[in-house]
Every structure is written in structure tokens, then in C-alpha cells.
Amino acid sequence: MLKQLFLYMSESKRIRSFAEDSAFGSRFAQRFVAGNFIDDALRATEEMNRIGMSATLDNLGENVTNLDEARHSVALYVDLLEQIALRDLNANVSLKLTHMGLDVDPTAAIEMVSNLVAHAAAMGSFVRIDMEGSPYTQRTVDFVRELHRRPGHAGHIGAVIQAYLHRSQKDVEDLLGDRIRIRLCKGAYKEPADIAFPEKQDVDANYGKLMKMMMKSGIYHGLATHDPVMIEEATRFARAEKIAPEQFEFQMLYGVRRDLQVKLVKEGWRMRVYIPFGTEWYPYFMRRLAERPANAVFVAKNLMR
16 A cells, blocks of 8 residues: 555655655655755765765656757766766766657657767766666667667666566566666556566565576676565575676665665675765655655654654
8 A cells, every 4th residue: 555655646746846845855855865966966976985885876857848858868967977987986877768858759869878878888887777667668678779789889788677567577588688787676666467566475576586587697787675585585596606796786775774785795795876866856756665665664764863
């Protein structure tokens, strides 16, 4: 019930308007969003790097309505990549295709993102293409595979797969066949049962299966989870299969389970923190609560401090 409530709230324009414009809403978000501007995200990245963690930076936003907005988004990411290089940070970037104009002009969007990936490749960096709701799944997978085939792009663009979708094993197999890096997460959009597993235990089981496929592939992947049971399963599997810690990484959200992040780093595992920034934080935040409703308790405790 909590998951459905948070998903409903993520789509409510009225609640979003109140949350993003109010002082209370800003306080609600500041623990989990680095700030409104690039410099805020870079400062958070420097902090993560100091304690042995890498970062992925994401300018929050989606579904632009015209190409000027899309071009502005791309320009911001170019600036972000240049600042990462200038400051010698251990970080890359993550973006949504609807933020790059996919719904406005798919041809223009793919060329703009292609140029961005080329820019990242020239710097030795990497662009992660986020996954959105199921209407975008096939287009996003196709988009990533096409860009990965372009000269100079291989190894500099990656995908996200959501374990709660029935189709995800086939998507993982296709991406592994192209040797494309994957971030595996559980999924946080409202989807019908004919598309997604409705029960948590089924999502967890599929996550575990896909995780092991990815870890044995010899390709560097990211395991996005805060679930201690899943993390223990991954580390146990890595030891049993003699998969070295530098062959994959764990990924967690900024502001969530810092204690567990530090613990894994101290144990010798790689950790990347997903650092969002920007004013359009509300849908992101609600979907993170829907993905793991137990985080709501964590949020409440922090608000009381």
C-alpha cells in the first residue's frame, strides 16, 4: 500500500508544486538531493571521493517540451563533464532521454546524446542512460545499443535495467551480447502485473538471478541496492566465483545508508554514490520511497533531528 501511495504522489502535480516551492519541501529533500546547482553536486562528489567512493551525477528533470529545453540540458551536461575533468573527480554522469528531447524529436535527441557521449569519451569518462517507465523501455535499450555501436563510443555509454520487469532477462542478455555496462536496480515506476512482478519476493529473486548473470560476464557493472540481504548475496557469490572487487561496483543513493556505504568501502568493495541535483527533485524523491518504502522511516527520523 505504501508503494502505491508514493507512486500516486509522484504523479500528482498539485503535491509536487507545493513540495518543490515550499521551505518544508526543500528541507525534506536536502538530505537526499545535493542542491540546485552544479557546484552543489561537485562539492558532494568531492566529499564522496575523500572517503573512497566514486559518484554518478544526475541533473534531475524529464519530459522536456521543446528542443531548446533539450539543448539546455545537454549544455549543462557538457559543463558538468568539463568540471569533473577540471577538478579531477572520480565521477561520471547519468541522464534521462526524455530530458534530452526523446519525446520531442527522437532524431535530434540521439544526435545530441551521441555528441555528449563523444565528449565524454574524449575525456575518458562515461554516460549512463537512465531507464524510465515501461513505455520507454524498448526505445531506451535500442537507443543505448545504437550509440554503443558508433565509433569511439564503446565502453563510454551504459544502460539501466529494472529487475521488476518480466522482460529484463532478455534485455540483460542483449546488452551483455554487445558488452554494454549495466546498472541493475529493482525499479520504481507504477507498472501493471502483466509487465512487472507485483510481489517483492519475485522482484528480489529476479534481481539475484540477473545480478549473477552480470557478475559472471566479465563486464564492469553496477549493482544498485541498499538491501543488506542482496548485498550479502553478491559478496558471497563474488568470493565463491573468485570475482575480484574491482570487477564490479555497488551503487547507492546520496544520503541513504551512508553507514553501509562506508562499511563496504572499508571491506574493500567498490562503491559509487548516485548524486542528484536540481530543482525538479520531487518525482525522483517519491519514486525512491516507492522503490523501498522502508526509506520513509529513515526520512522521518532525519526530519526529526
